[in-house]
Amino acid sequence: xxxxxxxxxxxxxxxxxxxxxxxxxxxxxxxxxxxxxxxxxxxxxxxxxxxxxxxxxxxxxxxxxxxxxxxxxxxxxxxxxxxxxxxxxxxxxxxxxxxxxxxxxxxxxxxxxxxxxxxxxxxxxxxxxxxxxxxxxxxxxxxxxxxxxxxxxxxxxxxxxxxxxxxxxxxxxxxxxxxxxxxxxxxxxxxxxxxxxxxxxxxxxxxxxxxxxxxxxxxxxxxxxxxxxxxxxxxxxxxxxxxxxxxxxxxxxxxxxxxxxxxxxxxxxxxxxxxxxxxxxxxxxxxxxxxxxxxxxxxxxxxxxxxxxxxxxxxxxxxxxxxxxxxxxxxxxxxxxxxxxxxxxxxxxxxxxxxxxxxxxxxxxxxxxx
Numbered sequence: 442x443x444x445x446x447x448x449x450x451x452x453x454x455x456x457x458x459x460x461x462x463x464x465x466x467x468x469x470x471x472x473x474x475x476x477x478x479x480x481x482x483x484x485x486x487x488x489x490x491x492x493x494x495x496x497x498x499x500x501x502x503x504x505x506x507x508x509x510x511x512x513x514x515x516x517x518x519x520x521x522x523x524x525x526x527x528x529x530x531x532x533x534x535x536x537x538x539x540x541x542x543x544x545x546x547x548x549x550x551x552x553x554x555x556x557x558x559x560x561x562x563x564x565x566x567x568x569x570x571x572x573x574x575x576x577x578x579x580x581x582x583x584x585x586x587x588x589x590x591x592x593x594x595x596x597x598x599x600x601x602x603x604x605x606x607x608x609x610x611x612x613x614x615x616x617x618x619x620x621x622x623x624x625x626x627x628x629x630x631x632x633x634x635x636x637x638x639x640x641x642x643x644x645x646x647x648x649x650x651x652x653x654x655x656x657x658x659x660x661x662x663x664x665x666x667x668x669x670x671x672x673x674x675x676x677x678x679x680x681x682x683x684x685x686x687x688x689x690x691x692x693x694x695x696x697x698x699x700x701x702x703x704x705x706x707x708x709x710x711x712x713x714x715x716x717x718x719x720x721x722x723x724x725x726x727x728x729x730x731x732x733x734x735x736x737x738x739x740x741x742x743x744x745x746x747x748x749x750x751x752x753x754x755x756x757x758x759x760x761x762x763x764x765x766x767x768x769x770x771x772x773x774x775x776x777x778x779x780x781x782x783x784x785x786x787x788x789x790x791x792x793x794x795x796x797x798x799x800x801x802x803x804x805x806x807x808x809x810x811x
Contacts, residue, residue: 444470445772448510448534450503450525451517452480452491455539455569455613458757459514460489462765462797469768474506475517500524507532511772514568514764515540518616523548526564527556535562535771539569539764541617541660546572550781563771567784568764570756571596571661571678574801575724576785577792578741579662582726583669583676588632589731590673594662595646595655597681597723598756601745604715607690608683611714613756618710619703621680622690624659627666628677634670640694642677643687648723649742655679656687664783681723718752719745722759741803759801766795 445468449460452475460471475481476495485491494502503525507513513529515522515538522540526549529536536549546566553564567573571594579594586592600610626637643656658680666676693709694700722743729736743755767787770776775794776787792798799805 444468445512446510447471447768447772448506448513449473450494450513450515450520451475452477452484453516454754454757455760456480456516457484457487457489458753458761459516459539459764460484461487462761463768464489466769466796469772472506472510474503500528504528504532507534510534512537512768514538514768518542518614522566523552526552526566529564530556530562533562535564535768537563537565537568537764537767537771539573539760540566541569541572541614542620546664546783550783553781561774561779563776563779563782565767565771565782565787567664568767569760570598570722570763572664572784574759574763574789576662576665577788578724578726578803579665579676580785581788581790582728583665583673586669586673586728587730588672588674591675591729591732592673592677593675593727594678595648595681595723595725595727596661596678597648597653599681599683599721599723600717601719601721602717603683605713606685607714608686609714610717610720611711612717612720612754613760615707615710615714619707621658621660622694623700623703626657626659626678627663628657628675629666629670629673630675630677632671632674634666637677640687640691642679644679645684646681646725648681648725648740651723652684653681653723654684654687655681665785681725718754718757720752720754720756721745722755739803743801762797762800763792765797766792769795769797 449456452473460473463469463471472490473484474492474494481491507528512535526536549566575596628637637657641657662678699706725740745752745755
């Protein structure tokens, strides 16, 4: 049986983790393409297949590599998802990404609307943790929720051992973090689709024995909010952080005026925050079926895995497991979907058909109801 070739665009931490996980399954052959020589060299040293794509020939290089790939996975947020999806479309390849930029999914859906239909191709933006895995968990709850249901989705990616007053570290993407903290948040209140400002509606909760603060951030459930407006009473997404984090972020953004100079906030966080792979992912869903009902909570905690003298991050495992499971189902035509596949459209029940999903399957991980 021949292997399924998959092109991973981007050689950063997530790109390498995805290519490595795919490579552990004999059905797939992953190739990393990137323009950064240092990260590409590091990927090669880690035993991953690589190819340079850079300079004036960047688009031509990608076009050539996509031609021989069944699927392409974009992991580098500096590369246009629209351009790469169009390249994938023209070459008859499936497209997936782990990009969290605001409007990314909507832009791809608009692109496909204006292109002739390709009956057997799938385009799945917003894979990974949130959007992605968590969106699917929320979608399963929403499918069975009534018109009076109030649902809050909580997600936190945190250092296992915080070393600063922010209680945070450079774990996944500083650009993604800033986008979450600065863009508007789609939500449902009173059955209506509304826009909430980020960093608001703060509350204190406990997840997996950890005392945390929660507040609104952007981008993780936009599609679900649009889809379920008028069908549930309330749907809100909140990020989880160690207590005190929000106060310092508000000081930087508002008191210091960095909300109008986000490039300076990026430089500050990139310079000051320590990198770590020793992290934990916390997921919680709070559901109240109606105003008289008791709250029902479910939660999942993913921990970094220690291998020798280093760690494999929990966010890396969650991101790679979800996008690899999506790739598996799409490339083997088990996804039961074609064309545009929005975040959360393929839920855990179907993703369990892929062995990649075992790493984050709530049924096999730390999960409880309280």
